[in-house]
Amino acid sequence: MxxxxxxxxxxxxxxxxxxxxxxxxxxxxxxxxxxxxxxxxxxxxxxxxxxxxxxxxxxxxxxxxxxxxxxxxxxxxAPARRRGPAASYEELARVAARAWQPLESERLGAWELRAAAGFTRRANSVLPLGDPGVPLDEALAAVRRWYAARGLPARVQTATGAEGTQELLCAELERRGWVREVTAELWVGGLAPVADRGAEPSGVVLSREADEAWLARYRRRGASEVALRVLGRADPRCGSRRCPARTPRPPSGRCVVDGRWAGFAAVEVDPAQRRRGLATAVMAALAVRALDEGASAAWLQVEDGQRGGQGAVRRYGLRPRTTPTTTTARTGILVPGR
Incomplete structure (x- = not known):
């Protein structure tokens, strides 16, 4: 007043x-x-x-x-301690990693080596949150051997514009000839505005488990059995919207609730069905369920190749996460140069 x-x-x-x-x-x-x-x-x-x-x-x-x-x-x-989206890079990195659980992992000091038979880069890369306990060159040699034994390329997930040692690690990897395979921005915001975007979520079907029908809509699917195991290990909430039989691929999405965070991914809409509010309905229905389960903040990753969808993400109230110096935090997957 x-x-x-x-x-x-x-x-x-x-x-x-x-x-x-x-x-x-x-x-x-x-x-x-x-x-x-x-x-x-x-x-x-x-x-x-x-x-x-x-x-x-x-x-x-x-x-x-x-x-x-x-x-x-x-x-x-509200003060930063009470805002849902306020978080350190390390907290968000761990939350994002738990959304794509590997089938096997191994510790190398504070690094976590993760593998899931090649399904998604995030579940098949090193999460380096701290000191590996050995010199960097020795650690990278161990990473190469570990992934080679599983028939996978060596990948390391890093971040620029992040706090702590991440910037230094990026620079050291690039100096050794490692190159970026993919880069993404981490977008965060309040969860309630995402839920408010959906005027009528009744056409959305929610499930605790991703099944073969849901996976068939996912354009990045790999081996079905492996994909379902990875998705299931994170206890996701999966949603799809009922559409008329003439539509080839109903839209779908996935949300993982982890404490106060709700992570959105795999939101897929057939090109012929875009601009009809279908993705918004799926996102809103997932957000309503996540609110009911105690989440208050939302995150998702926007890859550089997906820049066309940034306008839609902004309408959900999400923004790129920035550091105290206002630098946009970007995650990347680096691989050894050829």
Whole structure:
């Protein structure tokens, strides 16, 4: 609530403030003999057709008719310790790694060597979060041997714009001739705005397990048996939307709830079905379930080759994660040069 110098309540919130944290006072029962006021604080997730949707920190969405507004203003964001998306690179790296569990792994100091018969780079690469316990050249030789024994290329997952030793490791690998196989930005944000994007999630079917039918929609599928084992080990929530029989491949997606984090991946829409809100419906249905299970923040990775989808990701309220120096954090998979 804001009070002017003459004691008048003012509404200083407009539709241009969507996405910001606001505080509004509104009438509970307009026209009643005794007027009752309610104060609501949260993120203004939409302002359409004369109705404001405000998402509280708990994930609850409050509908406020514009006509009932008495006062309102934009307020500062909650302290960092209370914001869902605030997290160190190491926390997010571990959360993302758990979303794609390997079938086998081995420790090399603070490095984790992971393999899953080649299904997804993330489950078949080294996660180096600290000191390997041996000189770097010795560690890399051990990595090469470990993956060669499994018929896999040696891969190391690193990050630029990250805290700690990650920048140094990237530089040292590149100096030794390692090259980037793929690079992605890590996008984060509140989970409630993702859930609010879906107006009608009733056509989405949710399942605890990915099955062969779901896997058939996944364009990056590998060996089906291996893929299902990797997906199942992370206890995902998988969703697909029912579509008419004439559509060749109904859209689908995957979400992994890990504490306060909900990670989204494998959101697939047939090119012939795009721009119909199908991906949004799948994402929203998964987000609603994740909220019910205690998550409050969302993350996903956007590969450089997927830049065309950044506009859609921004509409979910997600943004590239930045470091304290505002550098965008980017993850990459590096492989030895030829």
């Amino acid at each position: 804001e009070i002017s110098a003459v004691g008048r309540l003012e509404v200083r919130v407009t539709a241009a403030d969507v996405g910001k944290r606001v505080s509004v006072r509104h009438l509970n029962h307009a026209g009643a003999a005794v007027e009752k006021f309610t104060d609501t604080v949260g993120v203004l997730t939409s302002w359409d057709d004369g109705v404001l949707l405000i998402t509280r920190r708990s994930g609850e969405t409050v509908r406020v008719p514009e006509s009932s507004l008495v006062a309102g203003k934009v307020v500062p964001s």
